[in-house]
Amino acid sequence: MATLLKPSADVALPVSLDDVRSAHARVAPSIVRTPTLISRTLSKLTGATVYLKFENLQFTAAYKERGALNKLLQLDDVARARGVIAASAGNHAQGLAYHGARLGIPVTIIMPTHTPQVKVTQTRGHGANIILHGDNVDEALAFARDMAEAQGLTIVHPFNDPQIIAGQGTVALEMLEEAPDIDTLIVPIGGGGLISGCATVAKAVGGVEVIGVQAELYPSMYNLMKGDSRPCAGDTLAEGIAVKEPGSVTSAFVSGLVDDIVLVSERYLEELVSLLLQIEKTVVEGAGAAGLAAMLAYPDRFVGRTVGIILCGGNIDTRLLANVLLRDLARSGRLARLRIKLQDRPGALYHVARIFDQEQVNIIEVYHQRIFSTLPAKGLITDIECETRDAAHLDALMAALTREGYDVNPVELA
Incomplete structure (x- = not known):
């Protein structure tokens, strides 16, 4: 596995541990101090000691409101009156909209046109002006910059801003206070704001390895840090970290403070969304499952470690969640579609159904195909x-079925 490309000399980073502490003092009265809990079942499954930070329990169901609030609280009166604008696939948008409404600051959000409806609806519900534009966050951001310049709005970048980074770092500040024995943090990376803030805290505390994780379909920071050129495209379950261009500010943090970046496939993301619901009885979105997905994808790497995992968000469309859960049942063999060749004669289906009855298997649906x-x-x-x-x-x-002479094959999932 390729190592990260590190800078040849120390680079002064624009956020320190004191900045994160100041951000925490600023935002703490208005956010949820989410629990950090050990998961005994996941620890047994992975061979590590696993602590979970439940950021999906924030009011907007994601950590993003920490950075957004830290930024809003430092605006002057003129900027507050004019309002702010941001581009986001959803969680940054909701956090900014919610706290903007609380503080009386007008908020405009540019969202990619394919943003899950649950995120659009929830953001609009917080009183923000929503404009759908572009196929991804990068295109939405370019539009937001033009609008900010034209209307004199303050742009609140979802990750490439020191005040945002300091706010996101409060996640690790709380986590390491409550579980100081953590020696490894696994942090999802989209644009890099969360890992930049968390790595700032972890390296200042000392003795903590920081591992970033990206969706295999969007390895933008991975490419930048490892000198690779993998494509960034496709429909990922982790749309919250589907960023094609990492931030110039966050890249410096990752290069200087992060120990490694790994990639996880869609299958692992799906599996962990389902597993967290089954084991922890908690709903996470694809990005929220990325840290644990890395542990299952690279099991030998984390055995014996004390690992901190951030469940960074829980905003997943309910229909998508249903699909993920059903696909997981299919992969585990609890739900299946069998393709059986029959002769078109009376009683053919009855004889097949009799075998299902004998084996105590419940039939859900039957599809006949005679023509095609x-x-x-x-x-x-x-x-x-x-x-x-x-x-x-x-x-x-x-x-x-085979013993009775039937030609039967399972219809496999991707």
Whole structure:
């Protein structure tokens, strides 16, 4: 695994531990001090000691309101009166809109056109003026800059701002106060604001390794730090960290303070969203699952460590969450679609259903295909969706069907 490209000399960074402490004193009265709790089940699963920081329990369900509030509280009266503008896929937008409304500061948010509806609705519910523009955060940000210049608004960048970084660093400040034995922090990276603030705290405290994690489809900071050129494109479950261009300010923090960056696939992100709901009974979005996804994707790296994981957000569309949970059931063998070749004659489906009954497998849906098939005219394909106890139960069903002479194959997920 390639190592990070480190600067040849020490670079003075614009945020210090004292800045983060000052930010915490500033924002603490108006945010939730979210719990830092050990997960015994996840610790047993990973072979590490795992602490979770539940930032999905903030009022806006994400850590982003820390940085947004820190920025708003330092605006002068003229800037407050004119208002602020930001570009965001959702969590920064909600945090800024919520605290802007509390403080009486007008807020305009430019959101990419494909932002999940739950985030658009919730942000609008906080009183912000919402404009949908562009296919991603970068295009929305370019539009926001033009609008800010034209209307004299203060742009509140989601990550490339020292005041934002200092606010986000308060997550690690609280976490390391409550769990000082943590020796490894795994932090999601989009533009880099969260990891910049957290790494500032971790390295000032000392003895803490900081690992960044990005979605495999959007390895922008990974590319920059490792001299790679992987493409940044695609529909990722972790849209909150789907950033094509990392910040110039945050890049300096990552280069100087972060020990490594790893990538995780969509499959791991999906698995951990489901696993956190099952084990911790907590809802996270794709970006919120990234830290734990890294632990499962690189298990040997974290065995025996005391790891801090930030569940950075919980704003996931309910239909998307349902899809993720059903896909996880399918991968575990508890939900399956079997494709069975039959002869088109009376009683054919009855005899197949009898085998399902014998094996105590519940049939959910049945799909017949007579026309669009490569089989002879008297043949048909039947897809049967079914519910089993586990993968072994599914295997037993398929074996029983095969013994009865049926050609059966599972329809696999990507």
